[in-house]
Amino acid sequence: MVETPRAFRDPADRLRKGITAPRALSGVVDDGRVTRASDVERLYRETGDRLWWALLAYTGHREIANDAASEAFARALNAPETINDPGAWVWRVAFRVAAAELREHRRSSGEEQEASYEMDESTAAVLAALDQLSHRQRPVFVLFYLEDLPTKQIAELLGMSQATVSVHLHRARNKLRSILGDDDD
Amino acid sequence: MTDTKRWIGAIRQLPPPDLWDEVRFRVASAQGRATVPADPQSRGGAARQPWSASLGSGRKRLTAGAVAFAVFAAASVLLWNGFRTQGPSSTAPVGAGPPHGTFGDGSVSFEPTQGWDLLQGGALSACATTGSFAAEDVRQSSHLGPNDLLGCFSTAASLPPGGVLVTASVPDAYTWAVPNPNFPAGTIPPTLDPASCGARAFEGQPPGTTECHVWMTVNDRQLGIYVFLGTESPTPALMATAQAGLDALVLSEPASLGNDIAFRPTDGWYDEAATPTRGSPAIDLPAAWTSNVALTRYSQQYLPAGPSNADIARLPTDGVIVSVEQAAPAGEPPPDPASYQPSALPLDLSTARLIRGGWEGMADSDVSQLYLRAEVNGRPVIVQAFFQTTDPSRELIREASIGLARLVVVPAE
Numbered sequence: 001m002v003e004t005p006r007a008f009r010d011p012a013d014r015l016r017k018g019i020t021a022p023r024a025l026s027g028v029v030d031d032g033r034v035t036r037a038s039d040v041e042r043l044y045r046e047t048g049d050r051l052w053w054a055l056l057a058y059t060g061h062r063e064i065a066n067d068a069a070s071e072a073f074a075r076a077l078n079a080p081e082t083i084n085d086p087g088a089w090v091w092r093v094a095f096r097v098a099a100a101e102l103r104e105h106r107r108s109s110g111e112e113q114e115a116s117y118e119m120d121e122s123t124a125a126v127l128a129a130l131d132q133l134s135h136r137q138r139p140v141f142v143l144f145y146l147e148d149l150p151t152k153q154i155a156e157l158l159g160m161s162q163a164t165v166s167v168h169l170h171r172a173r174n175k176l177r178s179i180l181g182d183d184d185d
Numbered sequence: 186m187t188d189t190k191r192w193i194g195a196i197r198q199l200p201p202p203d204l205w206d207e208v209r210f211r212v213a214s215a216q217g218r219a220t221v222p223a224d225p226q227s228r229g230g231a232a233r234q235p236w237s238a239s240l241g242s243g244r245k246r247l248t249a250g251a252v253a254f255a256v257f258a259a260a261s262v263l264l265w266n267g268f269r270t271q272g273p274s275s276t277a278p279v280g281a282g283p284p285h286g287t288f289g290d291g292s293v294s295f296e297p298t299q300g301w302d303l304l305q306g307g308a309l310s311a312c313a314t315t316g317s318f319a320a321e322d323v324r325q326s327s328h329l330g331p332n333d334l335l336g337c338f339s340t341a342a343s344l345p346p347g348g349v350l351v352t353a354s355v356p357d358a359y360t361w362a363v364p365n366p367n368f369p370a371g372t373i374p375p376t377l378d379p380a381s382c383g384a385r386a387f388e389g390q391p392p393g394t395t396e397c398h399v400w401m402t403v404n405d406r407q408l409g410i411y412v413f414l415g416t417e418s419p420t421p422a423l424m425a426t427a428q429a430g431l432d433a434l435v436l437s438e439p440a441s442l443g444n445d446i447a448f449r450p451t452d453g454w455y456d457e458a459a460t461p462t463r464g465s466p467a468i469d470l471p472a473a474w475t476s477n478v479a480l481t482r483y484s485q486q487y488l489p490a491g492p493s494n495a496d497i498a499r500l501p502t503d504g505v506i507v508s509v510e511q512a513a514p515a516g517e518p519p520p521d522p523a524s525y526q527p528s529a530l531p532l533d534l535s536t537a538r539l540i541r542g543g544w545e546g547m548a549d550s551d552v553s554q555l556y557l558r559a560e561v562n563g564r565p566v567i568v569q570a571f572f573q574t575t576d577p578s579r580e581l582i583r584e585a586s587i588g589l590a591r592l593v594v595v596p597a598e
Contacts, residue, residue, distance in 0.1 A: 044208065048205075052204070053197050053201060056196060057196045066202060070208050073204070073208040074207075074208045074212050100586060103531070103535075105535075120195075122195040122198075123195045123196060123199060125195075145189050146190075146193050146194065148190070160330075161325070162325065163326075163328075163334065163336060164332075164333040167310070170338065170411070171409060174398060
């Protein structure tokens with residue numbers, strides 16, 4: 001997909017304009033009224049960047065992040081009136097789509113194919129370390145540390161118990177400690 | 186936490202794309218845009234038999250052996266006399282002989298030991314402590330699903346000085362561990378290595394505690410053990426107490442689903458598994474199939490085992506049947522053995538071939554299947570995902586992948 005520059009990108013711009021980014025799972029429409037297409041677009045404008053970053057951290061692949069985010073918002077836009085909480089819904093769908101595509105990608109390509117994607121060393125190091133986590137640990141870790149979601153919301157989003165989220169989070173921390181060293185407190 | 190948040194926050198240095206045009210494009214072309222590209226050479230509705238190890242295709246021509254096998258298989262098919270509607274999801278294998286290998290219940294647990302309190306976290310996890318368990322952990326343990334894990338972290342956070350907590354878990358009750366260098370082969374009881382222990386070693390570790398870990402593969406299970414000690418300076422006596430907790434660990438062999446090839450049960454899917462017992466090695470092969478709609482119970486009235494053409498023909502447009510069958514008897518190579526590449530579970534349909542149209546015995550031409558061969562745990566298997574459409578959507582293929590992800594294959598002896 002050809003990317004186009006985006007003028008309204010910096011979260012700080014939003015703050016200057018008085019738009020407060022909602023928490024990912026709270027959504028922009030949680031007052032009981034019917035969700036409209038304009039709500040979905042507003043959700044995208046307010047949370048799309050954060051969703052994309054989270055998907056990138058989860059999958060390590062720009063194309064999968066693009067596709068999963070696009071697909072989730074497209075599904076929401078296709079039938080917005082059927083969705084009660086579009087914020088939570090979109091994130092849930094996006095992570096499911098990303099999980100499926102990640103499986104397909106690993107099976108079909110085997111190796112990383114991000115050579116054409118420029119990124120700085122620290123970002124590449126983060127993605128490489130996250131890639132060492134299991135497919136269950138990684139989304140939990142990303143949502144906890146990048147999105148700052150509590151384990152209860154992660155459990156709801158990923159469809160697992162809160163106890164299981166805690167176990168995966170604990171294991172992810174241990175594995176990253178063994179990879180990155182012990183100096184992260 | 187701050188440092189980890191800063192560390193992972195480097196992701197946000199990457200400028201995100203504006204995807205809104207793509208979103209609108211997808212909405213505008215929502216119907217029929219996401220399909221698996223068909224193999225051009227498989228167009229034209231070549232005769233196909235879902236039970237056969239050989240398949241008509243321009244890409245891979247039938248070998249003489251495969252033709253012989255197909256003819257033999259077709260000649261072996263017995264007409265089944267009607268079908269009846271199935272009720273709730275069925276998981277018991279029909280016509281299955283005893284599966285090979287050694288089985289347990291797939292669980293991890295601790296033997297009751299004087300001075301230790303135990304808390305079971307479903308089949309896959311368990312905790313043991315010299316103190317008492319936190320109420321939150323007890324509450325969580327009673328609300329776990331079949332694939333959930335219990336970490337007893339609230340107990341870890343409230344360990345008294347000199348207290349010990351041992352937690353252990355395995356990822357699945359039914360599957361056999363794939364080799365993983367992080368989980369080297371080990372034996373029960375595990376040995377606690379002081380080198381694995383640390384205090385204030387990482388974020389989230391309760392203050393005033395030491396945490397140790399043992400990762401190992403034993404009884405075909407990848408076992409993760411974490412030991413929490415209620416002090417930052419454990420004494421040799423406390424380490425010995427912790428080792429006593431590890432000594433009480435019990436780890437079962439993987440559980441059996443009653444057939445060498447089967448699907449792990451889950452809500453909303455209907456499963457069948459069978460190994461016919463007709464006395465013919467070429468037919469008495471394990472197979473399993475699963476669907477998101479009710480299936481006719483298999484009764485060995487048609488062979489080899491697999492979903493019936495009637496079930497496939499009755500699929501709704503959003504229905505799918507995923508079938509997995511062993512392609513050759515143990516110890517014998519399947520036709521075209523090179524096409525069965527060693528693969529780990531879960532298998533993925535992205536490399537499968539889309540074949541449109543019916544096959545011999547299938548009157549309905551508005552069907553298609555994704556076809557895949559692989560060697561799993563030493564068994565050559567044929568995977569077929571059937572659809573009541575010649576152009577399965579990406580959502581439909583994902584549904585099939587979800588079904589296939591529950592596949593369990595007992596390692597060949």
